[in-house]
Amino acid sequence: KAEDGYRLWLRYDRVTNSRLLESYARQTRSIALTGNTPTMALAEKELLTALSGLTGRKPEITRQQGATTTLLIETASAKLSKAELSTLGDEGFIIKTTGTGAGQVLVITANTDRGVLYGVFHFLRLLQTQESIASLNIRSVPRMKLRMLNHWDNLDRTVERGYAGFSIWNWHTLPGYIDQRYTDYARANASLGINGTVLTNVNANATVLTPPYLQKVKALADTYRPYGIKVYLTARFSAPVESGQLPTADPLDPRVQLWWKNKISEIYALVPDFGGFLVKANSEGQPGPQDYHRNHAEGANMLADAIAPFKGIVIWRAFVYSAEVSDDRHKQAYNEFVPLDGKFRPNVLVQVKNGAIDFMPREPFHPLFGAMPQTPLLMEFQVTQEYLGQGTHLVYLAPLFKECLDSDTYSKGKGSTVAKVVDGSLQGHALNGMAGVANIGTDINWTGHPFGQANWYALGRLAWDHQLSAAAIAEEWVRMSYTNDPGFVQEITRMMLASRETMVQYMNPIGLHHIMATGHHYGPAPWIADLSRPEWNPVYYHRADSAGIGFDRTSSGSNALGQYHPGAAATWADPDTCPEEYLLWFHHLPWQHRMKSGRSLWNELCHQYNQGVEGVARMQETWEKAGKKTDEQRYRQVKMLLNIQHQEAKWWRDACLLYFQTFSRQPIPAVYGQPEHS
Numbered sequence: 001k002a003e004d005g006y007r008l009w010l011r012y013d014r015v016t017n018s019r020l021l022e023s024y025a026r027q028t029r030s031i032a033l034t035g036n037t038p039t040m041a042l043a044e045k046e047l048l049t050a051l052s053g054l055t056g057r058k059p060e061i062t063r064q065q066g067a068t069t070t071l072l073i074e075t076a077s078a079k080l081s082k083a084e085l086s087t088l089g090d091e092g093f094i095i096k097t098t099g100t101g102a103g104q105v106l107v108i109t110a111n112t113d114r115g116v117l118y119g120v121f122h123f124l125r126l127l128q129t130q131e132s133i134a135s136l137n138i139r140s141v142p143r144m145k146l147r148m149l150n151h152w153d154n155l156d157r158t159v160e161r162g163y164a165g166f167s168i169w170n171w172h173t174l175p176g177y178i179d180q181r182y183t184d185y186a187r188a189n190a191s192l193g194i195n196g197t198v199l200t201n202v203n204a205n206a207t208v209l210t211p212p213y214l215q216k217v218k219a220l221a222d223t224y225r226p227y228g229i230k231v232y233l234t235a236r237f238s239a240p241v242e243s244g245q246l247p248t249a250d251p252l253d254p255r256v257q258l259w260w261k262n263k264i265s266e267i268y269a270l271v272p273d274f275g276g277f278l279v280k281a282n283s284e285g286q287p288g289p290q291d292y293h294r295n296h297a298e299g300a301n302m303l304a305d306a307i308a309p310f311k312g313i314v315i316w317r318a319f320v321y322s323a324e325v326s327d328d329r330h331k332q333a334y335n336e337f338v339p340l341d342g343k344f345r346p347n348v349l350v351q352v353k354n355g356a357i358d359f360m361p362r363e364p365f366h367p368l369f370g371a372m373p374q375t376p377l378l379m380e381f382q383v384t385q386e387y388l389g390q391g392t393h394l395v396y397l398a399p400l401f402k403e404c405l406d407s408d409t410y411s412k413g414k415g416s417t418v419a420k421v422v423d424g425s426l427q428g429h430a431l432n433g434m435a436g437v438a439n440i441g442t443d444i445n446w447t448g449h450p451f452g453q454a455n456w457y458a459l460g461r462l463a464w465d466h467q468l469s470a471a472a473i474a475e476e477w478v479r480m481s482y483t484n485d486p487g488f489v490q491e492i493t494r495m496m497l498a499s500r501e502t503m504v505q506y507m508n509p510i511g512l513h514h515i516m517a518t519g520h521h522y523g524p525a526p527w528i529a530d531l532s533r534p535e536w537n538p539v540y541y542h543r544a545d546s547a548g549i550g551f552d553r554t555s556s557g558s559n560a561l562g563q564y565h566p567g568a569a570a571t572w573a574d575p576d577t578c579p580e581e582y583l584l585w586f587h588h589l590p591w592q593h594r595m596k597s598g599r600s601l602w603n604e605l606c607h608q609y610n611q612g613v614e615g616v617a618r619m620q621e622t623w624e625k626a627g628k629k630t631d632e633q634r635y636r637q638v639k640m641l642l643n644i645q646h647q648e649a650k651w652w653r654d655a656c657l658l659y660f661q662t663f664s665r666q667p668i669p670a671v672y673g674q675p676e677h678s
């Protein structure tokens with residue numbers, strides 16, 4: 001069955017529990033779905049497909065509630081009080097059992113059709129995960145306004161840091177041809193509540209802003225609109241120059257301002273609900289306002305003013321570091337952006353990566369969170385596993401996302417979590433959100449690694465509700481994507497939850513970071529030292545020498561720690577209180593440093609690396625046992641990938657330990673396993 005991976009978590013396989021099957025069939029026997037907008041039509045179609053699969057019976061769907069209606073789906077249902085509806089906003093929904101006896105009806109309602117569609121997907125999830133629907137009273141409102149995917153997709157269909165084939169958007173056949181995959185992509189996103197997508201790479205040139213490409217963008221926007229998904233584009237700052245029309249892109253030049261105004265009107269004429277722009281400026285060689293001695297706020301505000309009349313927004317990335325600044329790369333974004341707090345227009349958000357370096361296996365939260373109270377900060381997570389084993393390693397990322405979201409910035413006292421910064425509640429920002437750099441491509445299963453789908457899923461679920469636990473999300477995903485078999489669910493959920501820590505252990509234990517090979521960022525290369533820019537060299541980050549290892553970021557070193565609120569920094573500042581997972585991130589410590597385990601730092605490093613390898617071996621065992629309960633195709637795929645992961649975990653361990661041993665000059669304790677190639 002070639003489609004095993006293609007159906008994602010929307011498989012809708014027959015419910016195996018006969019008692020539940022019976023109750024689901026009864027409750028969905030007669031559906032009234034009022035309204036016939038495109039969005040309601042999608043809800044209807046999804047219900048038909050899903051219920052036919054789940055219950056084996058095609059439900060009867062009418063336009064009006066009748067005496068026999070068991071499930072009523074309508075916008076602003078009179079079955080609910082105005083007061084109940086008033087708390088739902090534009091996107092929240094209610095699923096509620098109303099009435100009694102023969103008059104009992106299950107109602108799915110919201111203030112908008114979009115909200116109803118989200119409610120329908122939620123309802124279907126209950127069936128897919130085999131929850132009781134006998135008596136429901138669910139109210140769900142997204143905690144964040146912008147729930148987005150960022151695609152680093154180029155118009156030639158290559159995907160920067162994409163490991164699942166090519167870009168799903170075939171710009172050549174657009175706008176005339178709408179691939180089925182475009183709509184399945186939208187369904188999958190809508191099922192999670194994702195409501196925005198940036199179609200183009202932050203490093204892309206300005207071609208997408210030319211008239212022929214805007215026609216193609218329009219075709220995609222038209223396709224996504226009924227699913228509640230808005231389209232955004234990256235805006236290359238030098239576009240006015242690249243277009244050949246102006247000699248400058250200086251944001252304070254009236255010709256430049258006019259150019260953008262015109263361009264934006266042109267876009268809105270085609271896409272009236274266009275979301276706005278995502279901009280990477282003055283970072284890694286991209287053009288930006290600083291080329292004209294203007295700051296980031298001046299650049300962002302110019303675009304913001306031009307797009308404001310259309311209610312569009314500008315998302316300005318804070319991922320900046322430059323060769324000219326010799327200071328710790330960790331500090332650069334903070335140094336550039338904090339002084340600009342309060343200077344951005346109200347329709348600008350600053351998008352901040354979860355950590356200050358770059359999507360490492362483990363990073364402390366970015367010091368900008370909590371440090372720009374007057375500016376809405378949008379979270380940028382990476383779903384694609386650039387530094388995390390890419391498309392071959394099984395790494396479930398919800399624990400990483402949660403670790404960051406749950407971190408306490410202390411910016412307004414204890415409990416000022418990153419989640420509260422990005423959901424806007426801490427500082428009262430109505431504009432707020434979370435984005436994930438997508439891992440989606442043309443691969444038949446969308447994400448390359450079958451378990452990569454779980455990371456797309458988790459990103460969407462957490463953007464909707466960051467209070468969900470990583471375990472709950474994994475469990476849902478496993479049930480929907482594989483089976484409700486309790487043993488399988490338990491074992492595979494456990495495997496997923498451990499996978500991120502295992503990856504940290506075999507790649508970057510104890511706070512090590514950025515020791516991947518330069519360029520592709522895949523395997524280990526802590527020895528690289530000769531690249532032109534110091535901060536591209538792994539040796540810059542681990543700083544191993546005969547005395548010890550780690551990056552001193554305390555006041556005796558780069559003092560990146562000084563950028564955090566004292567409440568957060570206090571425990572990190574002292575090696576004795578610093579959680580060991582961040583130890584070498586903040587401290588350079590002697591090889592003999594005593595760890596909590598009683599081991600020396602060197603021995604602990606050996607231990608951790610080896611634990612990582614053993615962790616993968618355990619994943620292999622789990623999959624071997626439980627994996628047979630799934631289809632042959634995915635069983636074999638994951639098995640082969642785990643074999644590679646095991647080999648590569650050993651590669652990481654052996655390469656890193658043999659290299660670091662040249663400094664520590666100590667034996668690798670036999671009990672932790674000798675590197676195979678020593």
Ligand code: GCW
Nearest residue numbers: 152160161202203280319358
């Ligand atoms: O993680 C790094 C990547 C670049 C990427 C950059 C960014 C899109 O290695 O490929 O460029 O970050 O986030 O801008």
